[in-house]
Amino acid sequence: MSGQNPVFIPGPTNIPDPIRHAMAVQTMDHRAPDFATTLRPVLADLKRLFRTETAEIITFPSSGTGGWEAAVTNTLSPGDKVLVARYGMFSHRWIDLCQRHFLDVEVIECEWGTGAPADLFAERLAADTDHQIKAVLVTHNETATGVLSDIAAVRAALDGCDHPAMLYVDCVSSLASMDFRMDEWGVDLAISGSQKGLMLAAGMAIVAVSQKAMKATETATSPRCYFDFRDMLRANAAAGYPYTPPLQLIFGLRKSLEMLFDEGLDNVFGRHHRLAEGVRRAVAAWGLELVAKSPELYSDSVTAIYVPEGFNADALVNHAYDAYGVSFGVGLGEMAGRAFRIGHLGALTDVMVLSGLATIEMAMKDLDYPITLGSGVAAAQEHFRATARAAMSNAA
Numbered sequence: 254m255s256g257q258n259p260v261f262i263p264g265p266t267n268i269p270d271p272i273r274h275a276m277a278v279q280t281m282d283h284r285a286p287d288f289a290t291t292l293r294p295v296l297a298d299l300k301r302l303f304r305t306e307t308a309e310i311i312t313f314p315s316s317g318t319g320g321w322e323a324a325v326t327n328t329l330s331p332g333d334k335v336l337v338a339r340y341g342m343f344s345h346r347w348i349d350l351c352q353r354h355f356l357d358v359e360v361i362e363c364e365w366g367t368g369a370p371a372d373l374f375a376e377r378l379a380a381d382t383d384h385q386i387k388a389v390l391v392t393h394n395e396t397a398t399g400v401l402s403d404i405a406a407v408r409a410a411l412d413g414c415d416h417p418a419m420l421y422v423d424c425v426s427s428l429a430s431m432d433f434r435m436d437e438w439g440v441d442l443a444i445s446g447s448q449k450g451l452m453l454a455a456g457m458a459i460v461a462v463s464q465k466a467m468k469a470t471e472t473a474t475s476p477r478c479y480f481d482f483r484d485m486l487r488a489n490a491a492a493g494y495p496y497t498p499p500l501q502l503i504f505g506l507r508k509s510l511e512m513l514f515d516e517g518l519d520n521v522f523g524r525h526h527r528l529a530e531g532v533r534r535a536v537a538a539w540g541l542e543l544v545a546k547s548p549e550l551y552s553d554s555v556t557a558i559y560v561p562e563g564f565n566a567d568a569l570v571n572h573a574y575d576a577y578g579v580s581f582g583v584g585l586g587e588m589a590g591r592a593f594r595i596g597h598l599g600a601l602t603d604v605m606v607l608s609g610l611a612t613i614e615m616a617m618k619d620l621d622y623p624i625t626l627g628s629g630v631a632a633a634q635e636h637f638r639a640t641a642r643a644a645m646s647n648a649a
């Protein structure tokens with residue numbers, strides 16, 4: 254019966270029944286006209302989701318990592334300099350990918366639990382008077398630490414010294430859970446995936462490409478084939494794919510977008526904020542510490558929590574799964590053993606979040622954590638009770 258339990262990993266997320274049903278379609282010819290009528294509105298709605306009027310939307314059969322690779326290989330050449338900060342496992346992996354593509358990666362090392370250092374970016378960009386830096390890369394929501402970075406501040410750092418570098422943003426675990434504004438923030442390339450806020454199965458990288466980034470594809474010399482933006486756009490213009498499309502995922506995506514816009518994007522973000530705040534109040538009631546260093550960095554899609562000295566976070570996550578059949582996120586990289594994560598993004602309600610908090614409390618108590626059983630649940634309940642009426646009227 255544990256298949257009935259929600260997951261509290263920060264992606265892949267729980268797939269709502271309407272989306273699972275939408276994906277249960279029989280194979281059809283992707284060159285038939287029905288495919289075109291499915292694909293076109295999906296691409297148009299994705300533009301609305303990224304909040305862009307002018308970017309091209311590209312969907313690759315791949316996970317989010319393929320989106321990183323597509324971004325880098327389509328627009329940059331070996332030896333090109335990129336500026337990036339490392340403050341968690343996902344910013345680290347993106348750096349690694351850039352290095353393996355022979356980019357000249359200038360890394361700013363930051364303490365994990367902090368976010369993109371707009372002030373340090375501003376210093377480096379101002380010093381780069383001959384404009385060697387071709388792109389600044391930012392992980393919007395660092396899923397390993399539960400930290401949200403300020404993209405508008407990074408854009409201001411670029412604009413402050415009139416630097417022409419492009420701005421690439423990983424929004425894999427923020428898109429469709431927290432506010433994302435491609436055009437307003439001057440993002441040149443935004444990379445996301447299907448299995449987080451979009452509530453779908455893994456298997457699709459979704460990339461939004463500004464016209465400036467499209468222009469860069471003409472001069473970039475990094476080898477690319479499967480992920481070539483131009484091949485995909487040409488095929489999409491004829492409502493097709495340059496290869497076999499992930500048909501069932503596209504049907505699922507259509508339903509996912511319909512559900513998000515029916516709820517209203519601002520209501521979706523409000524729901525995530527409310528759920529995240531309930532989790533943070535539970536953490537405070539347990540007397541535990543968040544990995545995110547300060548409130549303006551708090552993520553509304555995932556919370557990373559330090560375990561007390563002398564406890565092992567991996568053992569806690571394993572015990573919650575073994576004893577109660579519920580999955581939470583382990584600590585990654587520097588956080589391994591030191592922190593666990595509660596994912597609260599995608600298709601989730603306050604009732605579901607309470608079940609996750611109750612479960613991890615039981616697991617902590619079983620392992621003799623110094624917490625009071627029920628304290629975190631009660632703190633979250635108080636928050637959910639206090640905000641229930643507003644949440645109901647927003648969703649109506």
Ligand SMILES: Cc1ncc(COP(=O)(O)O)c(C=O)c1O
Nearest residue numbers: 316317318343394396425426446
């Ligand atoms: C912020 C972030 N970026 C990139 C990735 C990599 O995506 P994928 O595992 O879909 O390749 C993840 C995965 O969790 C992520 O959270």
